[in-house]
Amino acid sequence: MKSKNPPASAGSQASAIPFWRDAGKRAFIFQLAALFTVGGLGYYLFSNTQANLARQSIATGFDFLNKEASFEIAESLIGYSAADTYARALLVGVLNTLKVAFIGIILTTILGTVIGVSRLSSNWLVSRLSALFIEVMQNIPVLLQLFFWYAIFYEAFPAPQQALNPIKGVFLCNRGLIFAIPEAHNAHTVMGWILIAVLVGGWFLNRWARRRQEAIGESFPVLRVTLFMALLLPLLAWVAYGTPTAMNMPELRGFNFSGGLSVSPEFSALLLGLVLYTSAFVAEIVRAGIQSIGRGQIEAAMALGLRPGQILQLVILPQSLRVIIPPLTSQMLNLTKNSSLAVAIGYTDFVAVTNTTINQTGQAIEGVAMIMAVYLLFSLSTSVFMNWYNKRMALVER
């Protein structure tokens, strides 16, 4: 709007317009007000909590982390006993959550892809069965599924004294799956390192093969060569160490098996429940991704004489992955977050350990804050990794 009285100079014009008529200044003031409101509310909540805790003489702070936890944890990837600190107990919890989330994500991706592809199969039975699986798994709350699988594990399997023993060294009972593992030996460490070396070599081989194909048009069987080496070289190392075959056999001693390696019913039930539930969603995502590719492209690829496997690998997947990855990321995050339902069936994940800690120390606010921080960290790192992968897979415009 123009002022009725033309101003004498630019300086006096600026002062003549009141600040609430200036869009720029107004926006700035609103931003400032919003910032103050949010900040003030945050400060109010924080100080109010502090004041209330002090009034009710409830202890605060993170000093308890260095105190002795004095409770036992059933499953642990690192050494832990009741004499360790709360900090270590919580670390055990974090690792247990990571274990189930990591294995769960891998299995879910595989199973989800298989079911998603079968859903599109031309075989009537296969496609109907996949549809049934998806509908059933998607529509039953995951907590119920966990209770169901857990009940199956402890109801259906016999007591350790009558454990099923399908093959030598493998026992199945309501205490879990217990199986023999090779006795610790230097050879196994060496074999592990060789395997890692072969896999890294395979990656470089793949790069070399792609360049060569681009240059001279000849393909190289990278997968077959790598797999062959991955089998052969560790085997050679094993023979070189004099073929150690000693096994650490599980044995029924007193109440339970000792020796060998055991997978607990709690872990199995949680993993199974999460994988089946999430893979139903992943299957739908994969199906949608594949169907986003025009039918004409597949026909064109067939007309060029590509085999079905090549069509999938060279034409369909590179394009559909772009559609698949973003929703897939959120399913992975879902799986990680749902793993906190472990408390209900007795798997000692991070939430379970924190709950015990909260109860023994009474410091609920610190405990819940830690739960939130840890899950946020898990989610953000999964997100960052998947975004990076998504960028790599995105359509590169030339």
Add this chain to the structure above:
Amino acid sequence: MKFTKIMVLTIVIGLLLCTVAQAGKDLDGVRKKGFIQAGVNGGVFGFGMPDEKGVWRGLDVDTARAVAAAIFGDATKVKFTPLTAQQRFTALQSGEIDILTRNATRTLSRETQLGLNFVTVNYYDGQGFMVLKKLGVKSAKELDGATVCVLPGTTTEQNAADYFRNQKMKWKPVVIESTTELSKAFFAGRCDVLTSDASQLAGIRAVAPNPDDYTILPEIISKEPLAPAVRHGDDKFMDIVNFSVLAMINAEELGITSKNVDQMLKSKNPIVQRFLGVSPGNGKALGLDEKWAYNIIKQVGNYGEVFERNIGVNTSLGLKRGLNALWTDGGLMYSPPFK
């Protein structure tokens, strides 16, 4: 003017928030509401559990009713919130409930760090072990290598860890949040042993598919004085809760029951007269009606009646009085004089 309106609104909201933060005294709050909100155990038979008609039953439930009878003269003016072991203290701290009568063990750290005050113990308990009879285990010392079902978030986890550590025995805990799920897993054989307070073990055994298949081992590995608790900050309310529990104990000692309390009003015994408010003083001191103790005994009963009704030898729990007998019978139940 719009601006003034907003200013006024802001100030009003600010004032409202302030009053919320400060909160009134617990007793005034209870009186204003017209009932007591009590946190109880939702699934332990004999202590806190609704019966098949949906009526809450149990020793802890009756303790809460006694407090309602003292304050309102009406034992039904109480509402129950079933709480898990993990929710209970937070529920009390946050003001969601007014009193916690949910077999909570009184400990130093809870009393100091949780901002709670425990009152008189209403059940002396101790942690024990329950096993299948056919395992042939006679003592907790034979439990090396066992898988043990433990209810989380209680002193139970720590006691069990301490016990096995002290005995240098190996064990594996299975920790499930809800009592019902945990007992299901135990009955199905997921664990060899179930550990909890002995009274709870009896309660869980009472609802087992075959109660006779299970036995409770003789070792009691901890002291568990179970007591009602209130928040810090309202001593008057705490006094009332405390003396409501004590009134039931004192009544048993004086031989006053819900049946004979009306005749006892005519008693010539000055102690009884003071206790039942015939000669006034106690009620005024607590800020209650002079009939408060009469109301508790008339409507809820004395400690012995409440014990026998909920967990005594004639119930399916079949617990003996033991430590919970009156001091005159060799137990620990002892009340200071009501004068």
